[in-house]
């Protein structure tokens with residue numbers, strides 16, 4: 001079994017502050033990274049910022065800053081937000097870093113010497129906001145088919161990377177690697193797209209038009225096209241051409257998590273670049289859906305963004321993380337609304353989860369002065385669910401089905417709340433049935449332990465607090481997945497620390 005796990009997020013453009021769409025990808029990636037750590041993998045979790053290109057150059061100009069000053073101002077906002085959202089990345093790469101520039105130039109040189117990059121005159125249409133070229137055959141008017149904004153006509157000499165040469169290889173590769181593109185609908189979409197010839201990718205910009213980019217190593221009059229530059233980050237971060245030991249250890253990436261908007265770059269350009277370099281493609285590219293506001297995709301250019309900082313200030317990072325991963329299946333689109341968020345907080349977090357902890361701690365205080373009683377075996381109502389839980393989590397996580405994982409955990413939470421109601425603990429106390437009461441309480445404490453471990457990847461801060469309240473000695477980060485299938489790990493005699501409910505209801 002492979003004991004490393006290398007996962008990445010897209011590198012976010014720094015032309016604007018981060019919004020909930022960006023935070024969605026990072027929260028999902030963080031949940032996966034934490035889950036894999038729990039499974040005992042050595043995780044390398046990479047995120048970062050995409051800092052070159054026309055779009056960023058223009059925004060910097062509008063703000064009266066040099067591109068360098070501008071990117072240095074915006075990049076920390078991403079770092080700060082990831083801190084607030086408890087994103088446990090191992091590496092943050094900026095495309096303006098030396099390690100990255102060196103790798104991009106190294107890659108370009110190899111491909112050029114191999115004959116996969118050639119110079120040609122280009123005539124076509126360019127969409128600056130999308131940083132995308134369109135050929136006449138792809139257009140019906142001078143409007144960008146993606147963002148519907150006007151295109152600019154261009155005629156210039158540029159370097160091109162041979163995509164078409166590798167099309168049939170790519171089709172075979174996708175057909176032979178069922179897990180390469182997920183979900184399946186996206187895989188079909190790409191295979192369909194590959195039925196027609198590919199236009200070779202223009203990978204340079206003349207310096208007369210754009211200076212803000214990585215210089216093309218074999219012609220100082222050009223800089224690298226921002227998408228070519230950015231994709232290479234996935235190998236520059238793990239040392240391609242610079243630290244072979246690290247590269248061998250972590251490559252191929254286990255998963256690139258991306259939004260569906262950038263699927264083609266990741267499942268056509270990227271595997272072809274890698275194959276041309278003689279490197280294996282990543283194991284999986286997973287494309288998730290979009291968060292929408294009303295009708296449209298949330299984006300700065302549409303002016304309909306939700307500021308994650310604000311949501312986190314109002315509702316807390318964990319509730320926000322929970323909502324994004326619970327509300328829609330990863331892969332499909334969803335609508336963001338504050339009322340849906342409040343509903344989730346009140347029903348799932350305050351009512352189900354919060355109540356379970358609060359009631360359990362309250363009863364332990366009342367009946368056993370807050371001390372965990374003697375070990376007793378699991379009650380029959382839990383046996384079947386406890387046996388299923390680890391497998392359900394693993395299987396759902398294999399398909400990045402965060403929603404299903406949470407549903408599975410909540411099944412246990414609800415079962416336990418019902419167990420409390422059905423057991424009539426107050427009657428046991430009244431009748432002085434201490435053995436039964438102790439067994440009842442020990443069951444609850446063990447379920448809390450199991451639930452806390454299970455929710456840790458989703459809500460790391462709350463899980464930490466619950467863990468501490470349970471008086472667990474081992475650090476939650478050191479707990480292993482196998483402890484989910486064990487019973488009796490809560491130590492009798494341990495004193496719990498009761499506190500206020502972590503998820504109060506929102507009026």
Ligand code: MSP
Nearest residue numbers: 010011012013021025050230231258259290291298
């Ligand atoms: N810089 C490129 C990616 C280069 S990767 C080598 C880029 N950046 S981006 O800032 O525009 O957005 C990147 C990602 O943000 C999307 O692929 C997606 O993961 C996420 N999202 C941006 N808007 C989104 C929504 N409205 N909803 C969900 N995710 C979205 O493209």
